[in-house]
Amino acid sequence: MASEFHHRRKVGFIDTDRGGLIHYTNYFRYFEEAEVAFVGSLGLAPEDDPFRASSLPRISVSAEFLKPVGFGDELDVHIWVAAKGRSSITFKASFGCNGEEVARASVKAVCAEKAADGTIRSRPLPEALDRALEVRASD
Numbered sequence: 001m002a003s004e005f006h007h008r009r010k011v012g013f014i015d016t017d018r019g020g021l022i023h024y025t026n027y028f029r030y031f032e033e034a035e036v037a038f039v040g041s042l043g044l045a046p047e048d049d050p051f052r053a054s055s056l057p058r059i060s061v062s063a064e065f066l067k068p069v070g071f072g073d074e075l076d077v078h079i080w081v082a083a084k085g086r087s088s089i090t091f092k093a094s095f096g097c098n099g100e101e102v103a104r105a106s107v108k109a110v111c112a113e114k115a116a117d118g119t120i121r122s123r124p125l126p127e128a129l130d131r132a133l134e135v136r137a138s139d
Helices: 025-041 127-132
Strands: 004-010 058-065 074-084 088-097 100-110 112-114 120-122
Touching (some): 025 100
């Protein structure tokens, strides 16, 4: 079981605003990129059978931006499991650049499925994902 993961990426020009800094919305793209890499590092992928019948829509997100980061800078995205329920999972992340924390964020997702009548309802996390991820002890 795993509780945390590190993912590195360079800030692309397309990810910056007119001032050359990361546009704040891109931190959530980087977060999701790290989340997918984290789950992939466990041998799981969104296209695997346990995930096909469900999705993980985000129901809550938050972020704090501590220092500016711009084009060409390299980010270390440290992501971990902060909480896990029957049908929900909360990931937190710390974004580092040159050894300093530059941002932090939290994302809560709920496992959901679409019923035949079109309604969406929560369902338990896929067993493979539930087994593979553990909550980090310090959170």
